[in-house]
Every structure is written in structure tokens, then in C-alpha cells.
Amino acid sequence: MNYNFRFEILLRYQAEILQGVLLTLQLSVLTMVFGLVIGLGVAIAAGSPSKWLSVPARFYVETIRNTPLLVQLFIVFFGLPSLGVRLSADLAAVIALSINMGAYGAEILRAGFESVRRSQIEAGRSLGLTAAQTFRHVVLFQATKAIYPALASQFVLIMLATCVVSSIGVTELFHQAAFIDSRTYRSFEAYTLITLSYLILTLAFRALFSFIYWAVFVRRPAR
Amino acid sequence: MIREFAGADVVYLLLAARWTVALALVAMLGGGLLGLVIAALRIVPFKPANWLAILYINLIQGTPLLGQLFIFFFGLPLIGIQVDAWTAAAISLSIYAAAFFGEIWRGALQSVSIRQWEAGASLGLTYGQRLFYVVLPQALRVAVAPTVGFLVQLIKNTSLTALIGFVELTRAGQIISGATFAPLRVYLVVAVVYFVICFSLSQMSRRLERKLHVAR
Amino acid sequence: MSLVELTQIRKSFGPVEVLKDVSLKVEKGEIVAIIGRSGSGKSTLLRCINGLEQVQAGRILVAGIDVTARNADLNVLRERAGMVFQSYNLFPHLDVERNVTLALKLVKKLDREAAGKIARDVVARVGLAEKLHAYPDELSGGQQQRVAIARSLAMQPALMLFDEITSALDPELVGEVLRVLEGVAKEGMTMMLVTHEMNFAKNVADRVIFMHEGRIHEDGPAREILQTPRTAELGSFLSAVLH
Numbered sequence: 001m002n003y004n005f006r007f008e009i010l011l012r013y014q015a016e017i018l019q020g021v022l023l024t025l026q027l028s029v030l031t032m033v034f035g036l037v038i039g040l041g042v043a044i045a046a047g048s049p050s051k052w053l054s055v056p057a058r059f060y061v062e063t064i065r066n067t068p069l070l071v072q073l074f075i076v077f078f079g080l081p082s083l084g085v086r087l088s089a090d091l092a093a094v095i096a097l098s099i100n101m102g103a104y105g106a107e108i109l110r111a112g113f114e115s116v117r118r119s120q121i122e123a124g125r126s127l128g129l130t131a132a133q134t135f136r137h138v139v140l141f142q143a144t145k146a147i148y149p150a151l152a153s154q155f156v157l158i159m160l161a162t163c164v165v166s167s168i169g170v171t172e173l174f175h176q177a178a179f180i181d182s183r184t185y186r187s188f189e190a191y192t193l194i195t196l197s198y199l200i201l202t203l204a205f206r207a208l209f210s211f212i213y214w215a216v217f218v219r220r221p222a223r
Numbered sequence: 224m225i226r227e228f229a230g231a232d233v234v235y236l237l238l239a240a241r242w243t244v245a246l247a248l249v250a251m252l253g254g255g256l257l258g259l260v261i262a263a264l265r266i267v268p269f270k271p272a273n274w275l276a277i278l279y280i281n282l283i284q285g286t287p288l289l290g291q292l293f294i295f296f297f298g299l300p301l302i303g304i305q306v307d308a309w310t311a312a313a314i315s316l317s318i319y320a321a322a323f324f325g326e327i328w329r330g331a332l333q334s335v336s337i338r339q340w341e342a343g344a345s346l347g348l349t350y351g352q353r354l355f356y357v358v359l360p361q362a363l364r365v366a367v368a369p370t371v372g373f374l375v376q377l378i379k380n381t382s383l384t385a386l387i388g389f390v391e392l393t394r395a396g397q398i399i400s401g402a403t404f405a406p407l408r409v410y411l412v413v414a415v416v417y418f419v420i421c422f423s424l425s426q427m428s429r430r431l432e433r434k435l436h437v438a439r
Numbered sequence: 440m441s442l443v444e445l446t447q448i449r450k451s452f453g454p455v456e457v458l459k460d461v462s463l464k465v466e467k468g469e470i471v472a473i474i475g476r477s478g479s480g481k482s483t484l485l486r487c488i489n490g491l492e493q494v495q496a497g498r499i500l501v502a503g504i505d506v507t508a509r510n511a512d513l514n515v516l517r518e519r520a521g522m523v524f525q526s527y528n529l530f531p532h533l534d535v536e537r538n539v540t541l542a543l544k545l546v547k548k549l550d551r552e553a554a555g556k557i558a559r560d561v562v563a564r565v566g567l568a569e570k571l572h573a574y575p576d577e578l579s580g581g582q583q584q585r586v587a588i589a590r591s592l593a594m595q596p597a598l599m600l601f602d603e604i605t606s607a608l609d610p611e612l613v614g615e616v617l618r619v620l621e622g623v624a625k626e627g628m629t630m631m632l633v634t635h636e637m638n639f640a641k642n643v644a645d646r647v648i649f650m651h652e653g654r655i656h657e658d659g660p661a662r663e664i665l666q667t668p669r670t671a672e673l674g675s676f677l678s679a680v681l682h
Contacts, residue, residue, distance in 0.1 A: 003301045066375065066421035067414045068382035070393055075414065078400065079407035160287040167386055174289060187297040195290030202285035341491055342528035346542035346594060347518035356541055360532045 007189050013180050017197065020173035027093060027172055028159040034098035039105020043113070046106060057106070064103035070164050072096050077168045093165035101158060108154060112147030113139070145217045152209035156202050163198070173197060228405040233412060239395030240416050246381045246391060249313045251374060254320025261325025266332060276325065283322035289383050291315050296387045308389035316381065323373050331366035332358065368432035375421045375428070382417070392416060440503065442467045442598055442629055443488060448497035450483055457483045458494070459653040470630045472640035472661065475650035476676060481633045484650065485600045488631070489522045502597045518546055521591030522600040525607050527583040529575040529590070535562060536571045539590045547594070561589040565619045581612030585619050592623065599623070601632040637680060641665050649673045
């Protein structure tokens with residue numbers, strides 16, 4: 001092998017990489033927020049006794065979970081203009097990612113609410129709490145604690161998944177690999193560096209989420 | 224030349240879907256074998272082996288598959304292995320799948336209580352007999368549904384190989400879409416084909432889960 | 440030579456010393472009940488005898504096999520010393536018959552027919568002939584524990600170890616398991632039982648060992664020990680469990 005690895009020339013692109021990281025994080029956070037809002041609605045609809053709500057909700061979840069994100073993205077970005085809906089790449093990315101996350105969010109939330117035992121609700125009601133008070137003081141904390149790990153790992157999954165939106169030209173972190181590649185012709189180094197940047201982000205977020213879990217759910221407030 | 228999206232194009236997409244399935248099968252086999260090794264490294268009572276497996280799993284699960292694909296696509300030629308998109312995709316997806324299979328199977332093995340090992344031991348069964356007759360049959364029941372469930376992820380993730388130019392279902396969709404300028408219809412057909420494959424697997428996974436959960 | 444011979448056993452879990460210099464001999468045919476508070480080391484003692492725990496010091500001989508030797512063949516030991524656990528530990532993927540025949544086929548190398556015959560015999564002895572093809576989760580706790588006893592009995596061990604086998608059972612199921620134990624005792628099996636059933640210890644065991652803080656605190660004929668405890672520790676333990 002007589003290839004000279006030249007990772008050092010990539011150092012010139014710190015600004016681009018940083019900008020990519022910021023956009024990736026923005027995309028991830030927006031996706032998480034919108035996805036959970038959609039997911040909450042879908043979870044409630046799916047659990048509703050009305051077939052008019054539950055059937056479409058389940059159809060949505062199954063459709064999204066059984067097709068690739070990349071194809072969903074292409075439908076939104078390349079397909080919708082045929083219907084007269086023209087979206088910028090950034091907007092198409094946020095919409096496709098949020099719709100995708102909505103299906104997973106619905107499943108996570110449903111599992112979370114199911115995890116709170118009926119007896120806990122009964123205990124709350126038998127103490128004279130109203131349904132809303134029981135939800136607020138009994139169910140919410142336990143359910144949040146139950147779904148937190150799934151939400152935390154879902155965030156990392158989203159962050160890693162956002163790189164597919166580079167294929168429609170969103171200049172997030174993964175797109176910077178192609179950009180650096182086009183400037184330096186150092187494809188291997190560029191993609192390795194960018195891929196490992198995701199590893200750093202993943203590890204940093206996992207550590208952050210573990211700390212938050214400890215601070216919120218494990219640590220007892222000092223008395 | 225722009226033409227209509229026609230029946231022949233649907234046939235082309237279906238033929239391309241064979242490559243999606245073939246790639247997933249190769250990754251399932253390659254990843255399955257490597258995954259067994261990862262699961263074994265993860266549970267043997269030898270710390271450096273555990274660390275190696277954990278490093279591997281974190282490296283694969285902590286980075287985007289798309290990045291891994293590009294690294295193999297551009298990296299293998301550098302160490303003298305000329306690869307086409309198919310080879311890079313097959314290797315990369317196998318390595319990716321191994322990390323997940325390894326974790327699923329480790330979890331399944333560890334879900335069998337230590338008491339079952341002890342009960343086997345107290346009857347005089349050797350380590351191998353305890354593993355094969357007592358623990359593995361129970362672990363298999365636990366592992367089947369999530370393993371089939373992961374195949375859905377695998378099928379969906381083969382779509383990323385379109386971005387390194389491997390002509391499977393999604394890439395075929397891009398090609399037809401470019402030729403016909405009917406992207407919405409083309410990608411909807413593509414989505415339907417994925418859905419049929421993945422939904423069948425999902426349902427199978429669910430049925431297996433229910434069946435194995437009820438049966439012993 | 441005694442069937443079981445423990446010489447100056449020491450066992451710790453991390454910094455906690457669970458067994459402190461325990462020596463003990465059990466003769467063939469003896470029925471020994473081991474009693475004591477939780478944490479006194481009685482279960483650990485049994486697990487050490489079966490090689491499920493390794494000791495830090497001392498020597499354990501069971502039927503002439505040195506359990507503590509570096510190259511001890513624990514599988515041969517376990518063929519001779521059967522063990523029944525508090526949590527039954529039946530194999531959930533196998534029915535009653537196959538739970539019993541598994542080790543007969545694999546360890547004793549019996550063919551299917553011979554193993555099946557033994558299985559039917561021991562399962563009948565614990566009164567579950569009609570449950571031969573039931574799976575563990577179709578049985579009550581008491582029935583599962585009786586199958587576990589049958590499974591161990593089928594190996595024709597020289598010694599049987601019972602680790603609090605009625606503690607996980609509902610009170611109304613304890614009796615049926617104790618009756619099976621009594622039957623096994625009458626056949627002359629050497630038995631060591633960790634138990635909280637004082638009446639059973641008094642009526643069935645020949646000998647009672649009271650463990651206290653990792654040591655054998657009292658050791659003697661069952662009735663004598665239980666009726667007239669010599670030490671204050673045993674006295675207070677007995678009045679705590681009997682009232």
C-alpha cells in the first residue's frame with residue numbers, strides 16, 4: 001500500500017464542519033420536537049375507541065415504520081412538487097424527518113403510558129385526586145421516567161439518520177464530507193473524519209442524557 | 224428523452240428489488256456469522272474480549288451507516304481491494320448487522336436466568352450440555368422475534384446503498400424518476416414495494432413473538 | 440469415611456465473610472436440617488458442597504471427591520449430589536418427563552426407553568403421574584417443586600441437598616412438598632436441608648445444625664437441640680420463628 005493518508009489537510013475545514021454540526025443538531029432537535037408532537041396525537045388517536053381515528057393512526061405508523069426514510073424524503077422533496085407543493089431542501093428535510101419520527105414517537109409514548117400500572121392510577125384516584133391531578137402528579141413522572149431511555153436513544157438514532165438529508169443537498173454535517181471531498185479529492189479521509197465526528201456527538205449526547213437521567217430521576221433532592 | 228411512467232418501469236423496479244433482498248440476505252448471513260462472534264466475545268469471562276466487542280458495537284452503533292458505507296467504498300481500494308458498489312455495500316451492511324445481531328443475541332442469552340445454568344450444573348450436565356440443551360433453546364425463543372424485527376431495519380437500510388451508486392430498489396427509483404419525470408408516482412411505487420416486504424416481516428416477527436411467548 | 444466432610448471452610452463475597460471456619464461431617468443415611476437466620480451462611484454452605492460456590496480456604500469431600508481440588512470433576516460430584524432449589528428451576532421449555540430425562544440421557548447416557556421408565560417411576564413417586572406431559576408453567580408451585588425433587592431423585596444421587604425448598608411456596612402448598620420429602624427420607628437417602636420448617640426438622644431430621652454468623656453454633660440430635668437449646672442465640676432464634 002503506497003497511499004499517503006493526509007488527514008491534516010482536513011483541518012482547514014473546521015469552520016465548515018462546525019457549521020455542519022450546528023445544522024445537524026438543529027435538524028435533530030426540531031425533528032424530535034415535531035416528531036413527539038405528531039407522535040402524541042397519533043398515540044392518542046391509535047388508542048381511541050373511534051375507528052375513524054384509530055385506523056388511520058395505525059396505518060400511518062405501519063406505513064412509516066415499514067418504508068425507508070430515504071424514500072420518504074424523496075417523496076416529500078421530489079414527489080410533492082408534482083402536486084404543486086414546492087419545498088426548500090431544509091424544509092423538506094424537517095418535514096420528512098418529523099413525519100418519520102412521529103411514527104416512532106407514537107410507539108414510545110404508547111409504551112410509556114401503558115407502563116404506568118393501573119393500580120397506580122387507582123391509588124391516586126382513591127386518595128381523592130381528580131383524573132387530571134392523578135395524571136399530573138402520578139402518571140406523568142412515572143411515564144416520563146419510563147420513556148426517557150427510549151427517547152434518549154431515539155435522539156441519537158435521529159441524529160445519525162439526519163445524514164440522509166445530505167442527499168437532497170441540505171448542508172448538514174454529512175454533506176460537509178462531500179464538500180471537503182470535492183475540494184481535496186481526499187474521499188476516504190473526508191468520510192472517515194466526518195463519520196467519526198458523529199461518534200463524538202453520539203458519545204457526548206449519551207453522556208449528557210445519562211447525567212440528566214441521574215439528576216432528574218435518580219438523585220433525591222437534598223432536604 | 225422524457226417518457227411516460229409505464230408498466231415496464233414497474234417491472235424494472237420489481238427486478239431491482241431482487242437486489243435489495245439479495246443484499247439484505249447477504250448482510251443477514253455475513254452479519255449473522257460475525258454477530259455470533261460478537262455475542263460470544265461480549266459474554267466470555269475475559270475482559271479484553273468484552274472490551275473489544277463493546278468497542279465494535281459502539282463504533283458501529285454510534286456512527287451513521289451511510290458514513291460506514293462511504294468509508295468502505297472509498298477505503299477498501301486504498302488497501303488494494305478493488306470494490307464495486309455491491310461488494311462495498313455487502314461488506315459494510317454485514318459489519319453493521321453484526322453489531323445489532325451481537326447485541327440481540329447477547330441479550331437473549333443473558334435473559335436466561337443464572338438459576339437455569341445452576342440447575343443444569345446440579346444435575347451434572349457439562350458446560351456444553353447446559354448451553355445446548357438448557358440455555359440455547361430458551362434464548363432462541365427470546366431472540367427470534369427481535370432478529371426478524373431487525374431484518375426490517377436491514378431491508379430499509381439497504382436503501383442507503385443507492386447513495387454509493389448500487390442499483391437496488393431506491394436507486395432504480397431514482398433512475399426511472401429521472402427518465403420519466405414522474406417522481407411522485409415512481410417513489411410511491413418504490414415505497415409500496417418496500418412496504419410489502421417489510422410489513423410481511425414485521426407481521427411475522429409479531430406472530431413469532433406471540434407464539435413463542437405463549438408456548439414454552 | 441463420612442459421606443460429606445468439610446474441614447475449616449472459609450467463604451467470602453467480597454469483603455463479607457459468609458462462612459468462617461466451618462467443619463462438619465455427615466454420615467451416610469443421615470438427615471441433617473440446617474437452620475439459622477437469613478444471612479447466617481446456611482444456603483452458602485449447601486452451595487459450596489455442590490461446587491456452585493468456590494471456597495477461599497478449607498477442604499470439602501463429598502463421596503470421596505475433593506470438591507475444593509483445582510481439577511475437581513464437578514460434573515461427577517453433581518451426579519452424586521443432587522440439589523433442589525428454592526425457586527424450583529425447572530427448565531421451562533421442557534415438559535415434566537423431559538425435565539427428568541434430560542440429565543439421564545446426557546449424563547448417565549441412558550437410552551430413551553430406560554430414561555423414560557425412570558422418569559415415570561420418580562414422577563409417580565412424587566404423586567404427579569398424570570402430569571408427565573405438562574409444562575412447568577402449567578403446574579402449581581408445589582407441583583413444580585415436586586417435579587424438581589423427582590428430577591434430582593432420578594439421578595440416584597448418594598446425597599441430596601435441599602435449599603429452602605418450601606420458602607417460595609404458598610402456605611397451603613408446603614405440606615405436599617414436605618410429605619414428598621418425608622417419603623424420600625424414609626427410603627434411607629442422605630439429606631441435607633436448609634429449612635425454616637421447625638416441625639419438619641424436629642420430626643424428620645436426625646440432626647439439626649444451627650448456623651449463626653457464618654459458624655456452626657449448635658449441632659446435635661434434632662429433638663434435643665430444638666427442645667433444649669444450649670445457647671441464647673438459638674433460643675432467641677427459635678422463639679422468633681415459632682411465634
